[in-house]
Amino acid sequence: GWARAVRGLLLDVSGVLYDSGADGGVPIAGSAEAVRRIKASGLKLRLCTNETQASRESFVRKLRGMGFDVSVAEVTAPAPAACHILKERGLRPHLLVHDDLMPEFAEIDKTNPNCVVLGDAAENFTYANLNEAFRVLIGMEKPVLISLGRGRYYKETDGLKLDVGAYMKALEYACDVQAEVVGKPSKRFFESALAEMGVPPEQAIMIGDDIVNDVGGAQQCGMRALQVRTGKYRPSDENHPDVKPDAYVNNLAEAVDIILRQ
Amino acid sequence: GWARAVRGLLLDVSGVLYDSGADGGVPIAGSAEAVRRIKASGLKLRLCTNETQASRESFVRKLRGMGFDVSVAEVTAPAPAACHILKERGLRPHLLVHDDLMPEFAEIDKTNPNCVVLGDAAENFTYANLNEAFRVLIGMEKPVLISLGRGRYYKETDGLKLDVGAYMKALEYACDVQAEVVGKPSKRFFESALAEMGVPPEQAIMIGDDIVNDVGGAQQCGMRALQVRTGKYRPSDENHPDVKPDAYVNNLAEAVDIILRQ
Numbered sequence: 107g108w109a110r111a112v113r114g115l116l117l118d119v120s121g122v123l124y125d126s127g128a129d130g131g132v133p134i135a136g137s138a139e140a141v142r143r144i145k146a147s148g149l150k151l152r153l154c155t156n157e158t159q160a161s162r163e164s165f166v167r168k169l170r171g172m173g174f175d176v177s178v179a180e181v182t183a184p185a186p187a188a189c190h191i192l193k194e195r196g197l198r199p200h201l202l203v204h205d206d207l208m209p210e211f212a213e214i215d216k217t218n219p220n221c222v223v224l225g226d227a228a229e230n231f232t233y234a235n236l237n238e239a240f241r242v243l244i245g246m247e248k249p250v251l252i253s254l255g256r257g258r259y260y261k262e263t264d265g266l267k268l269d270v271g272a273y274m275k276a277l278e279y280a281c282d283v284q285a286e287v288v289g290k291p292s293k294r295f296f297e298s299a300l301a302e303m304g305v306p307p308e309q310a311i312m313i314g315d316d317i318v319n320d321v322g323g324a325q326q327c328g329m330r331a332l333q334v335r336t337g338k339y340r341p342s343d344e345n346h347p348d349v350k351p352d353a354y355v356n357n358l359a360e361a362v363d364i365i366l367r368q
Numbered sequence: 369g370w371a372r373a374v375r376g377l378l379l380d381v382s383g384v385l386y387d388s389g390a391d392g393g394v395p396i397a398g399s400a401e402a403v404r405r406i407k408a409s410g411l412k413l414r415l416c417t418n419e420t421q422a423s424r425e426s427f428v429r430k431l432r433g434m435g436f437d438v439s440v441a442e443v444t445a446p447a448p449a450a451c452h453i454l455k456e457r458g459l460r461p462h463l464l465v466h467d468d469l470m471p472e473f474a475e476i477d478k479t480n481p482n483c484v485v486l487g488d489a490a491e492n493f494t495y496a497n498l499n500e501a502f503r504v505l506i507g508m509e510k511p512v513l514i515s516l517g518r519g520r521y522y523k524e525t526d527g528l529k530l531d532v533g534a535y536m537k538a539l540e541y542a543c544d545v546q547a548e549v550v551g552k553p554s555k556r557f558f559e560s561a562l563a564e565m566g567v568p569p570e571q572a573i574m575i576g577d578d579i580v581n582d583v584g585g586a587q588q589c590g591m592r593a594l595q596v597r598t599g600k601y602r603p604s605d606e607n608h609p610d611v612k613p614d615a616y617v618n619n620l621a622e623a624v625d626i627i628l629r630q
Contacts, residue, residue: 233493240521240530258542259502268502268542275541276534280520 108330108352109365114150114305116296116324118314119157121337122358124172126262131172134336136359138173143362145175150303153181154296154312156289156319158225158254158270161209162186182299184254184289185210188223190298191288197250199223200242202235221250224277224285226257226270236273240280249281255289257319290316291323300327313361315339322349332361370592370614371630376412376567378558378586380576381419383599384620386434388524393434396598398621400435405624407437412565415443416558416574418551418581420487420516420532423471424448444561446516446551447472450485452560453550459512461485462504464497483512486539486547488519488532498535505543513539515547519581552578553585562589575623577601584611594623
């Protein structure tokens with residue numbers, strides 16, 4: 107019964123549409139066709155990603171290059187969500203992010219910073235840059251740290267890499283402050299994706315490979331959530347102590363098959 | 369009455385003997401003479417430091433250059449304490465430490481590592497080195513992380529710097545593990561300093577500028593502890609919610625005056 111009364115689908119991207127690899131990524135079999143079938147069916151579609159190593163423009167360019175019929179307007183990502191918060195609260199960020207993410211902040215006033223925004227800066231996580239972000243934070247009367255995600259680590263073809271969450275913890279400890287996390291599994295982030303689709307949570311299904319950030323986060327917002335057995339899925343996820351998906355599916359194509367049959 | 373029945377003194381070094389500065393350090397007025405008076409009095413003396421940016425040899429060379437009559441045999445520091453633990457437990461470290469600390473680990477087997485030892489690596493805290501230490505840890509069945517201190521940050525002449533504790537938190541979070549901290553305020557560290565002096569805690573006084581790591585840590589071991597109003601001392605320390613020194617003194621010279629008068 108989990109596939110009943112659906113009007114919109116939220117898709118995680120890495121591990122659902124494609125697997126990251128040496129050449130930038132390999133599409134998961136059947137996923138490009140599944141995206142086309144979702145669109146043809148009239149269901150609303152939203153890509154809901156924690157990607158912060160690229161702007162939406164270059165991210166979508168990569169996906170289109172792999173055969174996915176998606177557009178920038180269909181992507182919910184942490185950097186634009188953070189920009190919304192910055193404007194709303196009159197915050198001027200000191201940015202410690204990946205070079206390729208910088209275009210997302212082009213319109214934001216960055217003079218005389220009164221907060222720090224931390225993303226997966228990768229090679230930009232230098233000793234000098236970390237000290238600089240720390241000094242900006244500790245110099246504030248009440249430090250404001252906004253983190254684009256809270257991941258622990260991820261896998262690239264040349265090995266595991268520390269993710270933004272580890273650097274967030276370093277700055278949190280040094281400044282005795284708690285970061286505000288933008289991105290999955292934050293409730294506000296899912297809610298903005300739903301608002302952009304114009305679909306209430308009870309008529310939406312999240313499909314992802316991450317048991318905590320995708321499945322748990324979406325369920326907290328009142329959505330149904332499926333875990334695909336692709337990407338970072340591991341059999342041990344099926345014994346997770348806190349989170350139980352509404353269903354497991356082998357991949358996105360199977361999920362779309364079942365949903366469109368209703 | 370706090371100065372009665374003393375047989376040994378433990379001194380913190382930075383902020384008690386000297387202030388770190390552009391030229392490596394400036395002795396605090398009266399401290400070199402105070403060290404000479406302690407020795408002449410027959411009291412046992414131990415330098416109890418969390419210094420991990422230099423080997424004891426080069427650290428003592430610097431202190432002697434500033435006029436302090438001290439020797440390597442009088443120093444209790446985290447790196448030798450860590451070496452003791454490594455040998456005791458058959459641990460072979462992957463080291464992420466300052467280049468100048470490496471000589472302390474010269475005799476330690478570092479092949480096929482089964483733990484990570486983290487010090488204040490300063491410029492060695494690169495993205496590549498942090499990822500490498502992380503990969504070594506996450507590859508262990510049960511990750512063992514030994515941290516030489518848990519400081520948040522410190523001040524150098526060119527500004528504040530993140531200390532080892534921040535990087536410890538990053539690795540703790542990424543690997544879901546708790547570090548074992550070697551150095552002040554660890555009880556075991558103070559106890560080894562006392563054992564090296566051959567003085568029981570109730571006959572020893574710790575003198576330091578750090579209300580938590582020096583004063584609080586020493587009191588937890590049953591020692592008396594003084595806070596000097598030099599180094600990182602701040603007036604707000606006198607309202608610390610948890611730690612109250614046995615006495616405040618303006619500087620080391622004043623402490624030695626009072627103790628030797630008994």
